[in-house]
Amino acid sequence: VNKVKKIFLGLITIMFLGSSLAYAGPYTDSAHGNTTYGVDRTSTSQYTQGLCAHCHEQHASIGGAEPAPNTLDAAGPDKFCLLANNFDTTVTAGPYAQDDNACFYCHYGLDTYQATAFDNYSYSRTFGGNSDTTPASIMEAFNLTSYHNLKDVIDWATDGWPGTFTATNNNPCSACHNVHIAQRSCGKPTGSYDPAKSAISRPSNHNNLWGDDDGLGDNPINERMDAYPNTYQSPYYYAVTPTKYEPANDATSNGTNLPNYAAFCLDCHVNAVEKGTTSLTAIDWTTSMTGDKHGQKAAGSEDSSHGELIAPYVNASSGIYALSCTDCHEPHGSSNEWLLRTEVNAKSGISITTTGVWYEFCTACHSVVLGGSGSHGGVEQSDSCSVSLCHKHGYEF
Amino acid sequence: MHYSQGGEQLSDWGSSGPYNALTTNDCVGCHTAATTEQNDGSNKTPYVMSVDLPIYNATGTESTTNTLAGGSFYWMKTAKTTGHDVDGITTAFDMLPPGYPGSTYDSNRDGSWPTGQKVTCAGKYGCHGKTNTQNLYVAMKGSHHGDDSSTDGTTLAKSYRLLDGVVGKEDSDREYRPTKTAHNQYKAIHRTLETTKDSDTISYLCGQCHGNFHSGINNLGDNSPWLRHPTDVRLPSSGEYSAYTTYSVVAPVGSNTVTDVLETVTPGTTDCIVTCISCHRAHGTEYYKLMRWDNKANMSGCVVCHTSKS
Numbered sequence: 001v002n003k004v005k006k007i008f009l010g011l012i013t014i015m016f017l018g019s020s021l022a023y024a025g026p027y028t029d030s031a032h033g034n035t036t037y038g039v040d041r042t043s044t045s046q047y048t049q050g051l052c053a054h055c056h057e058q059h060a061s062i063g064g065a066e067p068a069p070n071t072l073d074a075a076g077p078d079k080f081c082l083l084a085n086n087f088d089t090t091v092t093a094g095p096y097a098q099d100d101n102a103c104f105y106c107h108y109g110l111d112t113y114q115a116t117a118f119d120n121y122s123y124s125r126t127f128g129g130n131s132d133t134t135p136a137s138i139m140e141a142f143n144l145t146s147y148h149n150l151k152d153v154i155d156w157a158t159d160g161w162p163g164t165f166t167a168t169n170n171n172p173c174s175a176c177h178n179v180h181i182a183q184r185s186c187g188k189p190t191g192s193y194d195p196a197k198s199a200i201s202r203p204s205n206h207n208n209l210w211g212d213d214d215g216l217g218d219n220p221i222n223e224r225m226d227a228y229p230n231t232y233q234s235p236y237y238y239a240v241t242p243t244k245y246e247p248a249n250d251a252t253s254n255g256t257n258l259p260n261y262a263a264f265c266l267d268c269h270v271n272a273v274e275k276g277t278t279s280l281t282a283i284d285w286t287t288s289m290t291g292d293k294h295g296q297k298a299a300g301s302e303d304s305s306h307g308e309l310i311a312p313y314v315n316a317s318s319g320i321y322a323l324s325c326t327d328c329h330e331p332h333g334s335s336n337e338w339l340l341r342t343e344v345n346a347k348s349g350i351s352i353t354t355t356g357v358w359y360e361f362c363t364a365c366h367s368v369v370l371g372g373s374g375s376h377g378g379v380e381q382s383d384s385c386s387v388s389l390c391h392k393h394g395y396e397f
Numbered sequence: 398m399h400y401s402q403g404g405e406q407l408s409d410w411g412s413s414g415p416y417n418a419l420t421t422n423d424c425v426g427c428h429t430a431a432t433t434e435q436n437d438g439s440n441k442t443p444y445v446m447s448v449d450l451p452i453y454n455a456t457g458t459e460s461t462t463n464t465l466a467g468g469s470f471y472w473m474k475t476a477k478t479t480g481h482d483v484d485g486i487t488t489a490f491d492m493l494p495p496g497y498p499g500s501t502y503d504s505n506r507d508g509s510w511p512t513g514q515k516v517t518c519a520g521k522y523g524c525h526g527k528t529n530t531q532n533l534y535v536a537m538k539g540s541h542h543g544d545d546s547s548t549d550g551t552t553l554a555k556s557y558r559l560l561d562g563v564v565g566k567e568d569s570d571r572e573y574r575p576t577k578t579a580h581n582q583y584k585a586i587h588r589t590l591e592t593t594k595d596s597d598t599i600s601y602l603c604g605q606c607h608g609n610f611h612s613g614i615n616n617l618g619d620n621s622p623w624l625r626h627p628t629d630v631r632l633p634s635s636g637e638y639s640a641y642t643t644y645s646v647v648a649p650v651g652s653n654t655v656t657d658v659l660e661t662v663t664p665g666t667t668d669c670i671v672t673c674i675s676c677h678r679a680h681g682t683e684y685y686k687l688m689r690w691d692n693k694a695n696m697s698g699c700v701v702c703h704t705s706k707s
Contacts, residue, residue: 025700025705025706025707026705026706026707027696027705027706027707028707046685047692048693048695051692051693051695051696052696052699052706053692057625058625058626058676059495059496059610059625059626060624060625061495061496061610062686063492063495064492064493064495076624077615077616077617077625079618079622079623079624080622080623081623081624081625081626169622180705180706207705
């Protein structure tokens with residue numbers, strides 16, 4: 001009996017030891033808190049990578065002097081004891097300078113304050129397989145042709161969730177990212193995609209990662225795209241002859257590995273956004289009469305005939321699909337208008353140079369036959385797609 | 398009486414006498430543990446320095462630790478950033494006091510810190526005793542043998558740890574291996590304006606040399622988001638701070654009343670207030686910036702209050 005007791009106690013001990021070793025809190029599990037690739041400011045290198053002191057200065061002074069950055073909007077003590085002023089609210093539009101946003105001091109590119117320079121590529125590259133390496137930093141993305149206007153973002157978030165955000169205090173990036181829990185979702189540096197890691201938090205639920213929970217086991221809520229009504233079909237991951245799917249470049253194609261970006265983005269975009277320089281139509285991803293056909297609203301057979309679907313989408317399923325916003329849009333910025341991606345469904349090099357002329361873009365997923373008796377008879381490739389009540393969020397076709 | 402006995406000095410006297418007030422040693426000399434000695438919980442003279450390496454452990458509170466509440470200057474001998482560069486401990490001037498507020502806290506202090514002036518244990522450039530003199534012995538006069546029946550700050554002898562005017566409840570063994578039921582109780586106030594100061598708090602004492610980190614205008618701000626880490630401000634009752642309900646000897650909080658040793662505290666009230674020594678130990682530790690834990694390597698002390706940042 002004693003022997004059995006000893007074995008039992010041994011197993012219990014091992015179990016607890018194991019659990020304590022495996023435990024890590026939300027910050028130490030986060031991208032910024034990681035001891036390998038977390039925050040590591042060049043001027044605070046005495047601190048272990050990932051520690052608070054790389055972003056927060058308890059006294060705006062170490063040894064009697066403020067560590068760099070300590071000029072422009074980073075000079076002196078800053079709110080939240082941050083290394084720099086969170087966001088310069090006098091900047092109402094891009095292009096942005098590094099000191100406009102505290103995050104840009106590291107998410108900057110080659111001259112980053114992070115000890116080891118790193119890249120943050122576009123969604124098209126990171127999750128779509130595009131070979132284009134520009135933009136290579138978050139700030140660079142926000143300085144492209146179209147971008148989420150940071151002032152408008154924080155103002156909108158403040159209006160929507162005043163208990164969470166304050167325009168004069170908070171960083172616009174925090175509307176979508178909780179910096180203390182956001183994880184490195186692209187799986188770097190190992191290169192593997194892990195759907196259980198997420199970099200985003202809904203502005204309506206700032207303290208919860210969005211997209212990490214699959215609704216199975218201990219996760220009662222499914223935060224993935226397969227939970228969105230209708231069927232989600234992942235677009236192809238880029239390849240000359242594509243066979244695998246976004247975002248993981250694997251065989252999964254039903255959205256079980258993709259955050260539910262429709263719900264995420266609609267936290268804000270369910271409303272018409274009129275803020276500062278931003279004027280956007282409300283996005284209706286429901287089945288209502290005014291809903292979008294890229295959302296839950298059924299597309300009729302006539303729609304397919306006007307733009308037959310390209311694989312992996314199939315005409316027979318036309319009407320049951322609901323897309324993720326990120327299938328078409330970049331989250332931060334794009335060289336195309338409206339943050340439209342430069343690579344979609346394994347079609348790369350999409351460049352929109354004229355407002356509304358989206359032929360190159362739309363034909364990543366739709367066969368559009370121009371001229372004569374084609375599906376788009378009377379339309380030229382150089383014509384705008386968004387005029388004459390044709391194609392636009394909230395329009396009939 | 399003559400710094401001489403039989404024509405020579407006794408071995409347990411200091412070697413650089415004679416000393417003021419006919420003492421046998423100076424501050425550092427008396428408060429340094431001799432070879433093979435350390436604090437043991439019963440020593441009458443508190444050792445803030447030692448010849449041998451003291452045991453600090455991870456937080457200075459563990460079962461084998463032999464340093465006291467203020468830590469030890471020991472590590473300053475070789476690592477300048479681990480303690481106050483007190484004259485008698487270190488041989489060279491280290492740095493000006495960061496955040497020095499001039500004479501705004503104490504009119505006895507200089508408007509600017511004299512170049513090369515080392516910190517002293519007591520007096521105008523020190524922490525203990527009166528500040529109206531540079532003479533350490535004059536500054537401490539009457540304090541060691543005075544009436545210390547209370548620590549209400551009304552006299553130097555009745556001041557917490559002979560820190561003039563500071564109030565507090567002194568642990569009988571000076572936090573030798575403290576527990577939640579046996580620890581100092583530090584005086585603190587909850588401020589709603591950063592310009593407010595109350596001279597009997599432990600953080601005010603620190604502010605006399607580091608005041609720009611404690612008070613002023615646009616030094617801290619009046620409320621969250623803070624410009625610098627607040628002190629003499631209570632922990633909020635909401636969010637991650639609400640979990641700080643058991644007094645932590647690792648990251649202790651102060652209180653407005655110090656009549657009792659608090660085992661449990663309530664964020665959002667005046668028994669749960671951040672102080673300078675919530676994070677630092679006044680004399681030194683083996684860690685960077687006199688921190689109570691190794692904050693260059695871990696956040697174990699930070700997460701005591703910032704409970705969601707683990």
